[in-house]
Structure formats: structure tokens, C-alpha cells
Amino acid sequence: MLYLIAAAAGAADAPPGWIQWVPIIGMIAIFWFLIIRPQMRQQKAHAEKVAGLKKGDQVVTAGGLVGKVMKVDDDYAELEIAQGVRVKAVKSTIGDVIPPAGKAKADA
8 A cells, every 4th residue: 555655646746847957047047147148248348438439539558658649550550658758559559548537427
């Protein structure tokens, strides 16, 4: 008799197989919305900022150099870091555009 009760309890309906994938899909969604998506937004904003460089902008490079844009090409920007001292920088290494004195940053 105990054998029949144990067999009946083991024969209960098992959950569907797709239920095992729900936690994995949930983790992927969390990574997407908390990590990947914001990083893609930042990359897009940086690319737009670099694409909009023009002569006369004050910029900071990824290496920490502060300079004034003198000339802009497709891939390079010529920066004047001191009077008469010009360097050529790859546009993608420009970290930020410094707003003119007296104006606050838009995202601050």
C-alpha cells in the first residue's frame, strides 16, 4: 500500500521544460537594461560629440592633454596645447569638449 502512495506522489505533473530558462532570460534582460544599454548610449553620445568637433573648441584628450582645436580632419584633430605647440590627435581619443568659461555643463 505504501508503494502505491509513493508511486502516486512521484507521478505528479512536472513543470514544463521552458520554466528552467526563465531565470537565465531574466538575468540577460537585467544585464541588457542595467549595463549594456547605458554603455551603448554613452558611446553614441561620445561619437556625436567627436563628430561635432570644430575649430576653436577646447577639448580634453584621454591622456589628459587640454588643448584648442585648430584643424579637424576625418580621423585626426590638430590641437594647440600651448602657444605655438601643436599636436595631432586621433579624434576617438578626445574625451570631452570643455564648455566656454562662464557656461555650466549641460549634463551637470
